[in-house]
Amino acid sequence: MKIGKIVLVTILLGIVCMPVLAVSEKSDLDRPVEEMWKEKCEHGILQFSCDECRFELGTVKLLPDLIAGKGKPGLVATGKAGSRKVSESRAFTGEVKLSEGRTVHVAAPLPGLVRKVFVDIGSTVAEGAPLFELDCQDVAESKGDYLKKTAARDLAKASAEREATLFEKKISARVEVQEAQARLAAAEIEAANARGRLLRLGIPRAEIESLDPKIPDTMSGFLTVRAPQGGVVLERQISVGRRVEPGKDLILLSDLSEVWVWADLRENDLPSIFGRVNGGGGYTAEVRSPAGGKPYRGTLDVLSGTMNEQTRTVKARIVVPNPEGHLRPGMFVNVRVFLPGGGSAVAVPKAAVLADEGRTFVFVHKEGDYWVRRPVTLGRRLGDMVEVRSGLKPGQTIITDGSFLLKSDVLRRKMGAGCAD
Ligand SMILES: [Zn+2]
Structure with a gap:
């Protein structure tokens, strides 16, 4: 046949x-x-x-x-050399990790006894939500100190005013007014420092204003530690009744609406990925779970400075928006990184290209029923197509299929x- x-x-x-x-x-x-x-x-x-x-x-x-x-069968097919956007890509494997920019470790600001814990592993919290409450000696002392300092300030103020009045009535000397004002200035600084300390401990302004030695509750050492950002509680190493010290991470909180995927780049892929990383704008990347599902778009923006000597791979970071939280830290994923191919290229179907004595060529329409073979220089493979670097202009009619019959x-x-x- x-x-x-x-x-x-x-x-x-x-x-x-x-x-x-x-x-x-x-x-x-x-x-x-x-x-x-x-x-x-x-x-x-x-x-x-x-x-x-x-x-x-x-x-x-x-x-x-x-x-x-x-709708008409034929032995050969013709078409036009197309100009197409080139998007070259590379495939890698990677692992989902926390976005370090959106992860916080919460520690106790002061030594204290844990009174309450408001969250559990997996809890979603908003910024400012209470995480746990401590009873801290320091807080109680700082409150007392603040009240003492404000009382001293008030006294210094009254004294300065009295000296001023006495000076006006020529009862006391100017130097006594000046001394009283200096004492007032020092007392004001001390009161402001004591207030600043309470604020730094996380005591809200309203609570500071309502401190009253006659109301014991306001003088307690209770300190509520709040979420510095929204997110999901991933670790919780705190329980009621335990003593805690500053410096130890008690709660790990991460906003999983963005995750980082660390991909392993092969040594020979590195040259094509140097251009835009580490401040150069990054590359578009696609992340997929091997279990299937829709791909996630992200940006490969950072290339690690060191190579794993065993695997000969380099870690690259891909920042991936994860609004539904389906990408979970620890997951292994497939990554595809898209490389900018320098815009458009002339491309023809692979079947259009023939080779003869080491030269590659395609049949180009000349006129009427005449077709002439013309040399082409090939570039990248683009799926079923191949880039033609030289020898063809976009729009030229060529034999796209069946040309092998002609030779x-x-x-x-x-x-x-x-x-x-
Ligand atoms: Zn002849």
Whole structure:
């Protein structure tokens, strides 16, 4: 069946043999088409139109019946060399980790006894929500200290006012007024410091204003520690009744609406990923769970400075928005990083490209039923397409499929005798 078709092509095409070139002769691939189109053959006609000689110009005559059209089968298909956006990508594996920019370790600000714990592992908390309450000696002392200092300030103020009045009535000397004012200034600084300390301990302003030695509750050492940001409680190492000291992490809180994926980049992929990392804007990346589901878009923005000597890989960070929280720290994921390919490229289907004696070429439409093979330089593979770096312009009509029939060994052999004359 196939051979039958080929014979048919052979007959209809009239010629389809590739040149059997003498060593000294210049290949048709290296000659301008316009020059070849003016050439006359030994039969005294334009060579491209000669059924016996046009093969030497790498030219074929292809009758319209052989070309597939809309809803019409044919032995060859034609199309236009396309200009397409190039997006090259690389695949890696990676692991989901916490976003360190959105993770906090909460410790006790002071030594104390745990009175209450308001959250559990897995709790979602808003910024400012209470996490736990301590009873701290320091807080009680600081409150007392603050009240003492404010009382001293008030006394100094009254004293300064009294001295001022006495001076006006010429009862006391100016120096006594000045001394009273200096004492007031010092007392004001001490009161402000004591208040600042309470604020730093996290005592709200309203609570400070309402401190009253006659109301014992206001003088307690109770200190509520609040969430410095919203997030999910991932670790909780605190229980009621235990003594805690500053410096030990009691609660790990992370906002999982963003996670970091650390991908392992192979050594030989690094050169193509240096350009935009570590401050260069990053690369678009796609993260997928091997279990399936929709991909997550993120940005690869940081490349680690060191290489794992065993695996010969380098860690790269991908920041991934995770609004539904489906990506969980510890998950292994597949990562695809998209590389900018420098805009658009001329691309043709792989099947359009043929090779002969180390040269690659495609059949380009010249005019009417005539098609001429033209050399092309190939670039990247783009799925089923291949980039043509030179030799074709976007929009040129080419044989996209079935072109192998035009150069097949069978045809060459069949036509060989005729062509060799
Ligand atoms: Zn001829």
